[in-house]
Amino acid sequence: MFTLPHSLNGWVQLHPEVIYRRLFQSAWQTLRTFGRDPKRLGGEMGMSAVLHTWGQNLSQHVHLHCLVPGGALGDDGIWREARSHYLFPVRALSRHFRGNLVSALREAATSGELHRVTRPGDVDDQLNTLMATEWVVYSKDCLEHTDTVVRYLARYTRQIAISNARILAVDDHQVTLCYKDYRDRDRRKQLVLAGEEFVRGFLLHVLPKGLMRVRHYGFLANRCRRRRLTEIRRALAVETTPEADTAANDAEPTYTCRHCGQPTLRVIGTLIPLRPKRSRPPSHREQRYRA
Template identity: 25%
Template sequence: MEALLFPGIDYRHVVLTVPEQLRHCFEEYPRLLSEMVKAGVETVIAVMSRAAGGQLRIGVVAVIQTAGRASNYNPHLHLMVTSGGLDERGTWHEIKRVSFDYLHREWQRQLFSMLEEQCRSAGLRHLLESLKQEYQRGLVAYWEPKPVRTGKGLARYLIKYVVSPPVAVSRIIAYDGQEVEYCWQDHKSHQQEKVRVTAVEFIRVLVQHMLPKGFQRVRYLGLHAVCVRQKIKEQVRRAIGAVMQEAFYFAEAVMSKLGWRAKIKGKFGRDPLQCEQCGAEMVLWKVWVPKHGVVYYLPDDAPQWSEARIPSKMDGTVQLCFGF
């Protein structure tokens, strides 16, 4: 998963949930999980496009999860979403903030519309109408406000949902040949809960999360779609490069105006950009502004300095902070 992410792009973690009253639909008809992914992607596209003031093409990695904390059947989506997108002219727009109210309402609209179209049941339509009254502010959804740089740590976190069983061995407390006792962490009470079930019931708990043969739990969509990614990769790189270059010019203009390097030289008699270890001029790696956060950073795939020039005694990172 990490190898398919775009270098130099941050990602956000989005979680979209399904009301308890509707979960049986997905358990009875697993094909609806694929439709749920489409609805989820349309939701994040709408949310980010609204924030950008125009239609955006974004990258999404979707992970389908069917198990809740108690190993019950609880279908929901974990999405890795690029922190920005391309407009119709190929310009990259970084999205800093989105409307959470709109996220909840749009996810409800997309999910309910999908179910109405796919099921066409009078009973389901009646249920959806009652749920609209119950969830007047939209369905439960989570949007990580702080982006994850390059998304690698997030990818490792999400892949656990794919490889981990509904009930990990470490959660099994006892088995006497007839019954199984296991535990889980309740996210509301933050207390460890225990349950004891028959061996047959325990098998049912595990089997209910088995998806049809060939079903893909991980989906790559939008800019991350297999047929699109290779074609768009260079365009994304150029678009990101243009944004980063503008930020670099901004940083240089601010620093040049302040004359901070010359002032430090005159005051303390040393060049702040000269490496104390090898004497080479250090490269500007990151610019952080209190009001705007990180406005410039050196991409991961940018040319790096020679490791041969880094003394072995350097075991950390030297950071310069300028609060302008």
């Protein structure tokens, strides 16, 4: 997990599309640089990243959750596994990530992309302060609970900030919600917000139009994933039968029912509305015959 320092929250509100794009790029460049290092893995890595902008109490907490396979595919076609459950040292990752993102933000300011930051000297002061502080990069292995981690991240690919189940009460003046306090041993607590403050906090997490919350990099990128995964399976000596590939490709997509939670919904067809025929004006000859 790559976390953006809270001191940059003001810039996020001014230029969300710039900050979010640079955050994705810096996180991937950090992992890619470490993976390409011959002293570490010496190959191409893959990453799937999901952007989260909120904390449990609707506060602004911008961070990336990243799913990273435990190895890299070398240029020689050999799969190189990580030497431990953790790919790279967290402190080294955080410092490289900090330097990469600060450099990217300075470049963005020089090119005029941060034009809403108008206070004199604010860019240099902010970036110099960021370089003098420790950034948070959290790494955790998930060798035994991969399905749980994927399901956890999948819930946040379409939802924003808070689910309906966490809203306990609503009246004309305030909203009561429950949240988990991670600083107090994950205890469940209640928070009462004025209606205006609840709406303000919720709108902080509405992404700019067209910005992709989920992105894939390396051998998991959309343009090369199928080819690269075939090469990785070949390197790992994992064979897939033609029958299994055909069944996977021909399988009908299933969807989970919102009421019972079972994957009972199945697509059997798509109805496309017919476009109404445009009525054309009568031709000169038709008008003459009608007359």
